[in-house]
Amino acid sequence: MIVVKIGGAEGIGPQLACEDIARLIHAGERVVVVHGGSHDTNTLAERLGVPPRFITSPSGHTSRYTDARAMEIFEMACRRLNARIVRTLRALGVDALGLSGVDGGLWKARRKPAVRAVDNGVTTIIRDDHSGTVERVDADLLHALLGAGKTPVLCPPAIGHEHEPLNVDADRAAAITAGAMRAHTLVILSNVPGLLRAFPDEATLIPSLARVELDSAIELAQGRMKRKVIAAGEALDAGVHRVVLADARREHPIERALAGQGTVLA
């Protein structure tokens, strides 16, 4: 069992990753696919005249500000990308089936009750942000679908304790899903070759990292890579044997990742 988090590859789309996933499935591997929708949400929000907003936390971390209106757009954008990935896989002979974390209560999440935000040096409390963290995965549902020959393609939002949709980080959702499914490998694709010692110099790729080195490695990570390293640690803690942070932009991105190209965490 492999969990693949598709991401990155703007301008290329999910085609390269889907080709590899199809090859793996035709060779008898079971694969669960996870993706987010950040880039698509920004584009759709602009088209709808509702520009995306972001929150900067006191520690400098930036995340999407998902009020009710932004959630509607986030959900539509995720589902649109989901449908596209499902169709791409189906055209490659994979019996793909898309679900959001809301469907069947697949990803149960805990909502962040209030978020501190810094704007022009002033700290405010934001209470209408619909963001959270996945706490529980319905692995039985995924096993039932895999058993019926389906390849699940999963995306946010997750569902909160009050049945509300929640924006969750797809890398971390992929990590907890990989743990719940007892996947041997989690591949996280993005637009860089892996974790770089000196971002953006791709020659400084860190080829491998042990669990004990992860906390210090988080310091090296820039921007969205920080969450991927956190997700990798969570996957290892949940029993996943190996996490590979790999490059979405090259041919055979998943084959390369499984062959150890990228940053391998174990």
Next chain:
Amino acid sequence: MIVVKIGGAEGIGPQLACEDIARLIHAGERVVVVHGGSHDTNTLAERLGVPPRFITSPSGHTSRYTDARAMEIFEMACRRLNARIVRTLRALGVDALGLSGVDGGLWKARRKPAVRAVDNGVTTIIRDDHSGTVERVDADLLHALLGAGKTPVLCPPAIGHEHEPLNVDADRAAAITAGAMRAHTLVILSNVPGLLRAFPDEATLIPSLARVELDSAIELAQGRMKRKVIAAGEALDAGVHRVVLADARREHPIERALAGQGTVLA
């Protein structure tokens, strides 16, 4: 097993129908929910500055013109409504799970290769309309989900022979789904009490119709009711015992329908 096609009730939303569905499920009934997305597609299309277009056939029948751009909006609107129904049901204690007809190849459809359209008295051939008719339902997938305690909530698009999304009529998709699932009853909700002998006079409701009377009844049906009567006939032909065309606007719309309020076709 009951199949419920949710529809109508603009301004009310799916709440009333969902409350009845929850009661049925808690009483041990198995329910498959189907819905379309016509009204929501029009609203979203306007918001995106892509006004919906319609085709009038030589026989005077009007349908949505779904080119690639309109399909993108149709799919997003259907999925947005789907997520809303899933959440409404989940808040009522139903373990609902949404799927489009593309997911898992649930609704395999035949695309209409070309459509004749009449505009200002001139007949043209439209080749980029992505519309079709569901030919095959993956009943095994639905049984697997029901067996896992999930309540499937299904919406267009369906998937074509070339893996393309197709706009299909949700009433007729509900009918073929009810047949494939060997449902005893199909309830089709809309904003009228049923089939009216003299539309829009609700006092002229036809309380029941036999299969042999259906073809002449189609002549009485106005607008979208025509498709519902056609769908009812298709469901009966597929082995469904009873179809009820019923009113979405009243409290307990499905309970009333099952008690015979509306137009009962058997």
